[in-house]
Amino acid sequence: MIQCSSLSKYFDGVPVLSDVTLTVESGSIYGLTGSNGAGKSTLMRIISGIYQQDGGTVTLGGEPVWENAACKEKVIFAADDPYFLPQATLEGMAHFYGRFYPQFDRGLYEMLCGVFSLDAKKRIHTFSKGMQRQAGFLLGLAAQPRWLLLDECFDGLDPVKRQAVRKILSDAAAGRGMSVIISSHNLRELDEICDTVGVLHQGRLLCSCELDSLKGEVVKLQAVFRKTVTKEELQTALDLLHIEQKGRFFTMVAKGNDEALYAALAPFEPAAVERFPLTLEEIFLYEMEVEGYDANVIFG
Numbered sequence: 001m002i003q004c005s006s007l008s009k010y011f012d013g014v015p016v017l018s019d020v021t022l023t024v025e026s027g028s029i030y031g032l033t034g035s036n037g038a039g040k041s042t043l044m045r046i047i048s049g050i051y052q053q054d055g056g057t058v059t060l061g062g063e064p065v066w067e068n069a070a071c072k073e074k075v076i077f078a079a080d081d082p083y084f085l086p087q088a089t090l091e092g093m094a095h096f097y098g099r100f101y102p103q104f105d106r107g108l109y110e111m112l113c114g115v116f117s118l119d120a121k122k123r124i125h126t127f128s129k130g131m132q133r134q135a136g137f138l139l140g141l142a143a144q145p146r147w148l149l150l151d152e153c154f155d156g157l158d159p160v161k162r163q164a165v166r167k168i169l170s171d172a173a174a175g176r177g178m179s180v181i182i183s184s185h186n187l188r189e190l191d192e193i194c195d196t197v198g199v200l201h202q203g204r205l206l207c208s209c210e211l212d213s214l215k216g217e218v219v220k221l222q223a224v225f226r227k228t229v230t231k232e233e234l235q236t237a238l239d240l241l242h243i244e245q246k247g248r249f250f251t252m253v254a255k256g257n258d259e260a261l262y263a264a265l266a267p268f269e270p271a272a273v274e275r276f277p278l279t280l281e282e283i284f285l286y287e288m289e290v291e292g293y294d295a296n297v298i299f300g
Contacts, residue, residue, distance in 0.1 A: 001026050001061060002047060002147055002179050008055035009042055009203075016042050018203045020056070024196070026146075026177040029169060031190030033183070033284075034200035040183040041080065043200065044149040047181070048077035060147050073101060074146040078153060082136030084124045090135055091120040094142070101143035109142035115164050130157065141168065148172075150182045154189050166193045191280035199284060207287065211280065218283045220276040221252045221261065226269040237264045241286040253278070253286050 002024040009017040017039045024030040032040050045051045047058055049065035049072050058065060065071045084093055090113065098104040113120050116134045118127075124135055137153055148169075154162055170193060172178050184190055190197055191211070198208035218241065231243050234252065238261065242253040254261055258275065265273060278286075 002030075002058075002181070003062075004043075004047065004056065004058045006056035007043070007046060007053050007058060009039075009046060009051065010054050016203050017046075017053075020200070020203075020205045022198055022205060022208055024179045024181060026179055027173050028196060029173050029180040029182065029194045031182050031184065031187075031194035031197040032200060033185060033187055033190060033197060034206075035202075036185075038200040039203045040200055041151055044077055044151060044181060044183060047147075048072075048075050048149050050077065074103075075149070076101075076140035076143055076145040076147070077149040078133075078136045078140045078151065080133070080151040080155070081129075082132055084132070084135070087123055087125070089121055089123055090118055090139075093124065093135070093139055094120070097139050097143055101145070103144040105142050105144055108144070109138065112138035112142060112168075115168075116161065130155070134161070137165070141172065144176070146176075146178055148178055148180045150180065152184055153182060154184060154186065162189070169193060187281040187284060188279070197280065197284075199288070214283060215277070215280070216257070217255050218278055218286070219254060219256075219258070219261070220278055220282075221250075221254060221265075221273060222276070223250050223252070223265060223273045224248050224271045225250070226271050229268045233268070237268070242289070253282075 004020055004022050007017055007020040008015065020043060032043070034040055042051065046053050047065065049068065052066050060071055060075060063071050065075065085096060088096070094109050116138060118131060118135060118138070124132060127135060133153065133155065134157070137150065140148060153165065157165060169180055173180055182190065182194065194211065196208065196210050199206045225248055231245055234240065234243060234250065238252065239255040240252055241255065244251045262273065
């Protein structure tokens with residue numbers, strides 16, 4: 001389990017993270033999204049023990065990670081711009097990782113080299129940026145960490161490799177109880193693999209939601225009513241995130257289960273009501289707008 005409580009971090013007196021609290025359970029995949037400069041990479045560097053927080057606490061498996069060698073043997077941070085030893089080959093880096101991570105699995109490493117079609121004998125500096133990111137990801141996964149932190153791991157991957165990464169991560173989380181945090185600007189990618197998603201903006205965690213419960217509570221409804229109805233009346237009766245009206249035709253984004261929503265609409269004598277599921281991206285866009293944030297800034 002990863003636990004962060006009231007984390008804060010400053011660089012040259014400027015706050016980068018403020019009062020960030022989150023929990024990632026064992027076997028869970030947590031998606032971290034937000035605007036550029038929101039503090040996502042800084043947060044992951046604190047969790048992995050690269051930076052020390054200026055306030056609050058962070059523990060992995062109940063232990064503080066800062067200057068804890070035993071803990072760091074079980075945590076991997078795969079950065080957006082990974083570092084490799086100068087002139088190193090992928091095979092050389094595998095030997096290097098094997099010295100510091102006792103659980104490094106050669107069989108898994110070789111399998112992943114095949115999945116990503118990477119030449120283990122070729123110098124990594126000759127790889128494209130996307131291939132270097134793949135190399136960092138496969139080395140980190142082969143180390144079999146208990147806690148894996150991935151910064152924009154899907155960038156540069158074609159659809160087949162994206163699907164492979166999702167399956168590998170899901171299997172590792174479920175099979176070994178690994179806790180995973182993935183940062184990404186792409187909510188659609190996170191929607192397909194994560195069970196919880198948090199939105200970080202200007203150093204603050206705006207929300208953190210389990211996707212199953214979130215998707216079950218927010219729906220889009222389209223309705224036509226037999227009698228005259230106003231938007232104000234519907235807003236009073238339902239917990240609405242968004243409403244549009246064209247004549248007698250209404251489109252609404254509402255919170256609540258189907259039974260409660262239909263019961264709330266019944267007094268308005270609906271002639272027809274149709275329910276549509278929402279994507280994760282749509283849900284967060286509406287949620288952030290209600291909270292007064294410019295969703296295009298946060299997710300753009």
